[in-house]
Every structure is written in C-alpha cells, then in structure tokens.
Amino acid sequence: MQRRSYHRFPQLRKTVCGMSAATLLITSLCMPTTIAFAAETGSTSPETTNSITSDATAATTPSNNASSSAPDTTANDSSEEPLATNEQQTTPEADSSTDQSTEQSSQSTEQSPSHSGTSTLPPEKTGPTYTVEYLDALAEANKDLINEGEYTISSALASNLVLDVSNGSTDNGANVQIYQDNASPAQRWKVTKDDKGYLTLTNEGSGKVLDILSGNNQSGANVQSYASNNSRAQKWIAINSNGRIILRSALTGDYLLSLDVFDGRAKSGTNVQSYADNGSRAQQWNFEKIIDMTPQVRAYWNQHLRLGRPTQPAETTTYGLRQTFQHGAVYQWTNANNKVLGVAGDIYAKYASLGAENGILGMPLVNETTLRGGHSQAFQKGEIHQSAAGTFFTRGDIQNYWAAHGWENGWLGYPTSDEVTGLRDGGASQRFQGGTLFWSTASGVHSVSGTFLGDYAARRYEAGDLGYPVNDEHDWNKGLAQDFQHGTLFWNGCGKKGWQNPAQYFQVSSCDVGVPANGKFGYASPSRITMNATRDQAIEAMISRAYDYLGTRYVWDYALQPGVGVDCAGLVMQSLYAAGMDLHEYNPSNHWYDPWHSHDANNMAADSRFMHVSLNDRQRGDLIYWPGHIAIYLGNDQIIEANVPTVRINSLWAYGAPSGALRPFV
CATH class of the missing domain: 2.80.10.50 (Trefoil (Acidic Fibroblast Growth Factor, subunit A))
Incomplete structure (x- = not known):
C-alpha cells in the first residue's frame, strides 16, 4: 500500500x-x-x-x-x-x-x-x-x-x-x-x-x-x-x-x-x-x-453524597442559608454556630411538599435518624417518618400521644397518613398501622382501634352520633369498652392486647383455658387477667391463685380444685391457668391418666416453651425445680409448693440447691 x-x-x-x-x-x-x-x-x-x-x-x-x-x-x-x-x-x-x-x-x-x-x-x-x-x-x-x-x-x-x-x-x-x-x-x-x-x-x-x-x-x-x-x-x-x-x-x-x-x-x-x-x-x-457553596456546606456535602450535586446558589432564610441539591437541601444556621443540617430523599420530598422551612414544620433540628424499619427527622414543629407504610409527618398533641405510647415501636406502629384537619369542632385525626388517633379541644387525643374502629367508622367517626372518643379502650369483664362524647362501645370477647410473651413461649389471655372434659379431671382455673394486663399483673394472678391452694392436701398426679388435691406440677398448672396460659398437653386429665405426665415436674423443667434462666437471676413468679419437684418462687428466697402433706410456703433451700429456674412470664 x-x-x-x-x-x-x-x-x-x-x-x-x-x-x-x-x-x-x-x-x-x-x-x-x-x-x-x-x-x-x-x-x-x-x-x-x-x-x-x-x-x-x-x-x-x-x-x-x-x-x-x-x-x-x-x-x-x-x-x-x-x-x-x-x-x-x-x-x-x-x-x-x-x-x-x-x-x-x-x-x-x-x-x-x-x-x-x-x-x-x-x-x-x-x-x-x-x-x-x-x-x-x-x-x-x-x-x-x-x-x-x-x-x-x-x-x-x-x-x-x-x-x-x-x-x-x-x-x-x-x-x-x-x-x-x-x-x-x-x-x-x-x-x-x-x-x-x-x-x-x-x-x-x-x-x-x-x-x-x-x-x-x-x-x-x-x-x-x-x-x-x-x-x-x-x-x-x-x-x-x-x-x-x-x-x-x-x-x-x-x-x-x-x-x-x-x-x-x-x-x-x-x-x-x-x-x-x-x-x-x-x-x-x-x-x-x-455551583459555589460555603466551606461548611461543602464539608457536609462530602459526607452526604446522596444529596447529588447543588442545583442553585445558597439563599438567605430566616435562620441562615439554604442550598438545594439534586436530591435534597442543606441548611446552615448562621445564628447557631453555623450548624449545618441536611434533608434528603423521601423525607425531603415530603418536607418540600409542606413548604420546606417556610411551611408547617419549620427548620430541621437534627439530621435524619435510622429507626427500626424506617427513618425519621425532627423539625421545629414536628417530625417526618419514612417506612414501608410511606412517608408522613406528625406534630402537636397527636405526635405527643404517639411518643408516649412508644413511637413506631409501640402498638400504633408507623403513621400511614398525614394529619387530617378540618374535622368536626376543629378537630384532627391521623391513621397509624395499629389504629387511628382523634383529637379535639374538648376531648384531647385518644386512639380507636380493632373492632371499635370498624364500629366507629360505620357510625361516621366523630361526625356521627358518638362524637369524639373521651378515653382509650379499657377492660370490661374479659372484654373491652370505650367511651365517647355521646355513648359507649362494648366488646364482649376475650383475648390479649399490649404485653404478651414472645411467640416461642406459652401465651397469656383473658380467655379461660380449655382442658379435656373428664369429670373432676376436667377442671381449669378461670383466667383472672384482663385483655390489657401487664406482665406484673399476670404474675400476681398466678401467685394469688397459688395462695388459694394453701392447705390443700397433696395427692400424687392430682391437678384439681382447691381443697380437693394437687401435687407439685398440678399446683403450677392451675396457677398458670389463672393467667390464661394454655399449657396444651399439660392438663389435669393427662396428668392423672398418662404415665409420661405423671412426671410433669421433670417434663416442665426440660420444656423450651418456658424461658430457662440462671438461678442467680431468679425473680418473683419464676418456677424453681429439683429432680422430681417444681415450685413457684415468691421472692426473698421463699417458695409456694405442693408437697406432703399440704400446699405450703417453704424456704428455697429446703431441699438443697435447686437445679435451675424457669420464667413463664418473659
């Protein structure tokens, strides 16, 4: 070529x-x-x-x-x-x-x-x-x-x-x-x-x-x-x-x-x-x-790159400077030692839709915080929370109620809507994963959830004949009730709300435990706890039932009524029934007829459905066991037990060092 x-x-x-x-x-x-x-x-x-x-x-x-x-x-x-x-x-x-x-x-x-x-x-x-x-x-x-x-x-x-x-x-x-x-x-x-x-x-x-x-x-x-x-x-x-x-x-x-x-x-x-x-x-x-920026904003940007690049020069605000970025904004407080805070992502999108620093929430007070399953950021007049449920703001008395009940970790969970205003008598409401909060000047803030929320909705919420709730739901017999400005709703069921054992352990309930019907061996002590009972209330329900058996004669493999007869495992069964704890195969009929259940003290000691704890960490309401024997711990090194000749209170050390301890209420 x-x-x-x-x-x-x-x-x-x-x-x-x-x-x-x-x-x-x-x-x-x-x-x-x-x-x-x-x-x-x-x-x-x-x-x-x-x-x-x-x-x-x-x-x-x-x-x-x-x-x-x-x-x-x-x-x-x-x-x-x-x-x-x-x-x-x-x-x-x-x-x-x-x-x-x-x-x-x-x-x-x-x-x-x-x-x-x-x-x-x-x-x-x-x-x-x-x-x-x-x-x-x-x-x-x-x-x-x-x-x-x-x-x-x-x-x-x-x-x-x-x-x-x-x-x-x-x-x-x-x-x-x-x-x-x-x-x-x-x-x-x-x-x-x-x-x-x-x-x-x-x-x-x-x-x-x-x-x-x-x-x-x-x-x-x-x-x-x-x-x-x-x-x-x-x-x-x-x-x-x-x-x-x-x-x-x-x-x-x-x-x-x-x-x-x-x-x-x-x-x-x-x-x-x-x-x-x-x-x-x-x-x-x-x-x-x-675009140019102050050294403080640049330093913040270098640590928070998800903001993207700046899109506008810095603008003066009431409290300092604001500079917008592709995915958020950065604020420099000139009257607070040049503190620099950013708002980004979904939280910024919500913040901007509310008017940003000139809107209902005001300036940011802290950077975004990571939560269980979400994020939040606090502003002068409220907060914004982002989760799988969406991104929503909270403020005022509704936010205070939510905070008092554990924020997102409480029974309400995350918000699923923004606050809705303009309701009857100038009130407001906001939905959460676990229920809805209603506020008015006359009634304050109260939650409505579950069956009551469905009934309340059918009656047009606060605009209907009931008006606003004046308290939260409360125990009524084994069920619940809730009072409103112009009436009360009742629920005649049973169950458990609030505190509960983790799912891998035996559960508690206001419902009575059902046991096989078998004559005198088909008896179970009724539940003494309410739907909203706390852990301490469940423990005291168990112990109070155990006291009912004081003086009852000891009978091997019995788990019957007070005054009839129980053994050590039978006393524990009937006492736990008083907290609505269904023990499944541990029941009076099995305890009498099934040879394996004739040794339920040992069976309970090995059961993973009770939490096993160190004897040194024993607490009131724990179960203490020895080979072939089990009792209820009262505190101060005292136990209540069924042993020959009757149910009695005894020393923790009466039979030597115990083998271990179980915690039925976690």
Whole structure:
C-alpha cells in the first residue's frame, strides 16, 4: 500500500508549522488554501491542511471506537502527493506504538489501558507535525471556551458516566476512568488556565491533576492523576464540538491527541486514554459547572453524597442559608454556630411538599435518624417518618400521644397518613398501622382501634352520633369498652392486647383455658387477667391463685380444685391457668391418666416453651425445680409448693440447691 509523501512541499510545510498565530491569520488571506483559526465563538473557516480549529474534525485518524466513522480518504489522488496533513491511510506498520500502561495498574473493570486492537496508528514521521507554536496558537484561540471553576465532566456516550479517579485514590498514578455519577470528590475537577490559555484539571478528591502517563505522545497512552509538574502532559485545550467539549492534549507529535473513552464503551469503569483525534462521541465531554457553596456546606456535602450535586446558589432564610441539591437541601444556621443540617430523599420530598422551612414544620433540628424499619427527622414543629407504610409527618398533641405510647415501636406502629384537619369542632385525626388517633379541644387525643374502629367508622367517626372518643379502650369483664362524647362501645370477647410473651413461649389471655372434659379431671382455673394486663399483673394472678391452694392436701398426679388435691406440677398448672396460659398437653386429665405426665415436674423443667434462666437471676413468679419437684418462687428466697402433706410456703433451700429456674412470664 502506498504511503503518503511528506516531501513534496517541504519548505512550505516548514514555514507554516513555524508561523505565529498572527502570521497564520495574515497568510490565510494570501494562500490558495485556507488555514482556519478558531474564534472565541467556536466558528471556523473551511478546513484544510493543519487547520487550527475549534471543530472536532481537525484531525481524522483511525478511531479506537467502534461507533465512530472511518477517516475520509475518497479525495486522495494516488497520482499526485498532497501537502502533508495529519490524515493517514492504514499501513502494515501502523500499529507500531508500544503499550504505555505497564507503569500504571488500572482499577478499571475494562481492558487495561492501550490503543484499541482494532485501530491502526498513522505511519511514523521524521519530525513533529504539530509543534509547540501550533498548539500554543490553538490554546490561545480557544482560551475563553471554558471558564475557570469546578466541574463535573460527563461523557457524551452517556450523561450518567463521568470522569472519575478510580476508587477515589489520592496516590500518584491513580487510574482515570468513566464511572457512574455519584457526586463524590473523585468526580469533581477544578479547571485553571495559564497565560497561554492551556487548561489544567485538578481533582478535588486527590489534589492531583489529569496527566498523560510518562508524557507519552503515542495514541493509546494511559491517562492518570498525578502531582502537578506543569509539564505539557498535564495541559489541555478545550475545543468546541457541536456544543460539547473535546480535550486536546498539549503534547507535540505527529497527530493531535484527545481525551478518549477506550473503545467507545458506555460502561461504568471503562478506562480513559489519550488517542488520536477522531471527532467521535468517545472524545466528546460535557462540562457541568458545580455551583459555589460555603466551606461548611461543602464539608457536609462530602459526607452526604446522596444529596447529588447543588442545583442553585445558597439563599438567605430566616435562620441562615439554604442550598438545594439534586436530591435534597442543606441548611446552615448562621445564628447557631453555623450548624449545618441536611434533608434528603423521601423525607425531603415530603418536607418540600409542606413548604420546606417556610411551611408547617419549620427548620430541621437534627439530621435524619435510622429507626427500626424506617427513618425519621425532627423539625421545629414536628417530625417526618419514612417506612414501608410511606412517608408522613406528625406534630402537636397527636405526635405527643404517639411518643408516649412508644413511637413506631409501640402498638400504633408507623403513621400511614398525614394529619387530617378540618374535622368536626376543629378537630384532627391521623391513621397509624395499629389504629387511628382523634383529637379535639374538648376531648384531647385518644386512639380507636380493632373492632371499635370498624364500629366507629360505620357510625361516621366523630361526625356521627358518638362524637369524639373521651378515653382509650379499657377492660370490661374479659372484654373491652370505650367511651365517647355521646355513648359507649362494648366488646364482649376475650383475648390479649399490649404485653404478651414472645411467640416461642406459652401465651397469656383473658380467655379461660380449655382442658379435656373428664369429670373432676376436667377442671381449669378461670383466667383472672384482663385483655390489657401487664406482665406484673399476670404474675400476681398466678401467685394469688397459688395462695388459694394453701392447705390443700397433696395427692400424687392430682391437678384439681382447691381443697380437693394437687401435687407439685398440678399446683403450677392451675396457677398458670389463672393467667390464661394454655399449657396444651399439660392438663389435669393427662396428668392423672398418662404415665409420661405423671412426671410433669421433670417434663416442665426440660420444656423450651418456658424461658430457662440462671438461678442467680431468679425473680418473683419464676418456677424453681429439683429432680422430681417444681415450685413457684415468691421472692426473698421463699417458695409456694405442693408437697406432703399440704400446699405450703417453704424456704428455697429446703431441699438443697435447686437445679435451675424457669420464667413463664418473659
């Protein structure tokens, strides 16, 4: 294949390459061909040999990007050698550059830095086509295209892929890549200019500058971050390309070099290199100016990157400054030691919908807090809570009631709506996972839940005949009742609300325990606890029932009524029944008829449905056991037990050291 000659007009080539910018402008008016010089606006004259231009097509060499166009060679006339240009045909020896990436360990997930294996480089030349004078003139012509400042630089291949120092490294030689936009300092670049118009790009995270490895002027050299040394390997020229920017290297050589995404891959982690200019999208970049902020806001931003980038300059508020970001806002309290707080994500979306700092909640008081299954943030006049149930605000008396009942960890759980105002008599209500709170000036705040809430809804809530609730539901016999301004609702069932044993242990209830009907062996003590009974109330119900058996005769395998007869395990059964604890297979009939249950003291001692605790941690209401014997602990080293001849109170140490302790009420 014929190689283009560079010797037809050697004197003219030498003259053009050595001209100053001013000479080039004058010469362009006299020569038959035009030497275009970019104006500040980026407009260009028609391109010819070695044009100084702001257009991306100033040099057309083979691309390393599969998506870019091949160089135009249709105008070549093999019978006449043209004036030397940087446009080359493919030659057998074209791929002659060496891989310069061995000095740099790339953190990229892509192929290690080098020129593309599918691309070829221009043939070697006897001297540099693009001289210092040429590049200086190009920098001068384009010096006003990019202002000094801090930028995020995104690839034209995909707007969410930005110029990034791999792993946020601060080391000399850290690799540079394109990576998913995360607003980190590793993706922020400070642009400065020298007096000739060359740009230097300094990374905020590392303080190092964008640098071509070893000053290599061959296409495919790796790009890294490196300590500033003012070399041409660290200088760049901004060239306009249809509204995007090409960053052209200041290195002299046979062809222009541009900052390039390896192989044109629009994938996070793809390496960045310098490559012969080809005008493809892999060499085009978008510069997004990062808005200024105070040092305090910047420090906060660096610790809370999920905010994204700032979208507006700081604005003055009643209490200080407010600066909005892509996904939130940051507030600097100028009258509170410059305290800086942010609001972000779903909580910010709710906050903004309520008028932000000028709305019903006022300024943030703390940063977002992580909760069980959600998040919350406190403001001057309320809070916002985010969970699987949604994101909602609470405030005032309704919030105070919720707080008094355990916040999200209490029986109400998380809110499932915002506060609703404008109800009867100026009242308000708010729904939660466990019920609904109603407030009015006359009645205060009270909850309505379960069956009562369904009945109340059927009667049109506070707008109906009952009015507002005047108390919370309360125990009534084994069921519940709740009073309203104009009436009372009753529930005649039974069960348990509030405190309860964990699910792996025996449960308590206001309902009576059912046992197999079997004459005198079909008796179970009625439950003495209410639906809202506390743990202590359940313990006292058990112990009070045990006291009812004092003096009852001891009868082996009996678990009958007071005055009839019980053994040690039978006393424990009947006492636990008084707390509505269903013991399943432990019942009077089995205890008498089933030989295995004739040893229920030992069976209970081994049962994991009672919590096993250390004897040293014993508490009132625990069960104390020895081989073949079990009793109820009263405290102060006293027990109540069934043993020959009758049920009695005895010393904990009457039979030597106990084997262990069980806790029926956890």
